[in-house]
Amino acid sequence: MTVPLLQTRDLAVGYGAAPVLSGITLKIAPGRITAIVGANACGKSTLLRSLARLLPPRRGSVTLDGVPVQRIAPRAFARRLGFLPQSPVAPEGITVLDLVSRGRHPHHGLFTRWSGADDAAVAHALEATGTADLAERDVTGLSGGQRQRVWIAMALAQETEILLLDEPTTFLDVSHQIEVLELLAALNRRRGTTVVMVLHELNLAARYADRILGIQDGGVHAVGTPDEVLTETHIREIFGLDSLVMPDPVSGRPMMVPRGALASARRRETR
Incomplete structure (x- = not known):
């Protein structure tokens, strides 16, 4: 089976007068799991909605196997790409x-x-x-x-061959968050489904994603493996957060601990 390639070129997209995102050029890793991370209101959901062709580009393009997604018939597109929004209504x-x-x-x-x-x-x-x-x-x-x-x-x-999910672990307790992410990982392994999801929890993103895309100030700040993106420098630049990054004892992937949390823990230990 040929794995589909979803990509953007010089993409600018938004809702009002000014674009939320601009200059976005990237290739979604085919057959892999990609997590999109970033501070609140940085454009994570906007990017996902653009990939799902719910927001037309103001400039640039979103293509699936080289074809602009707006040119693909709706039913044919829906057979290839599925999208789960942040707050769907039944x-x-x-x-x-x-x-x-x-x-x-x-x-x-x-x-x-x-x-x-x-x-x-x-x-x-x-x-x-x-x-x-x-x-x-x-x-x-x-x-x-x-x-x-x-x-x-x-x-x-x-x-579908591609699955886009906007915060799929919303409303779930920790055990169900893990269950959902394990399910998506199994789907990726078994079918080769390309999964792109917005996640807030960086340590879960590091554990389950093959690639991480960090969004900041309306553009791509960093993209690569968890080890490449989830560094103390990138976390400070993307989130404004001082942190300590160390290997996760279970997965070996990077694990982030806010330095403020470490200081609080040490103060409790000395009481």
Whole structure:
């Protein structure tokens, strides 16, 4: 299977008079997991929405295998790229099974019937996200964490080559955050799915991402492996945070500890 290449060239994009991002030229590593990090309101979600062609470029381009994404037919694009926004809203009264099944819509044409392959894709997505027992529940009656896992199940049921997720661990406790990221890592290993996600937790980004993209002041500040991007210097420049970076004892990837937290811990130890 040929792994699709998603890239931007001199991209400028935004909402109001001034662009939020400009001069963005990058290639999303095909078949890898990329985490987008940066301070609040730096443009992380804006970049993701632009990659998903929800925001048209003011300048430059976003291309998939060399074709501008705006030129790709909507259904064909949705079969190749799935997008999970930060705060999706479910229709009133829809069940979990119905919502997850909507992930199969791009695979259906005017005369295409629901098939066994659709059933299998939905069942696998529900099972993988631990939401199979919620299938008949109303989505609006679920907890925040349950709803987030259901939305991820819908994205998985879409079975795309590329998956974009805006803060997929929102509303999840620590154990469910790990479960979701392990699920995405397994999807990447098994299918070669290209995963791009916005994450706030730097240590989780370091553990699960192959590449990290650091956004600052409307541009790309750093891009590379976790070891290359999550340095004390880059963290200070991107987040304005003094930190200590050391190897994670489990993964060997970089682990960040704010220096303020270290000082507080030492003061408690001396009491």
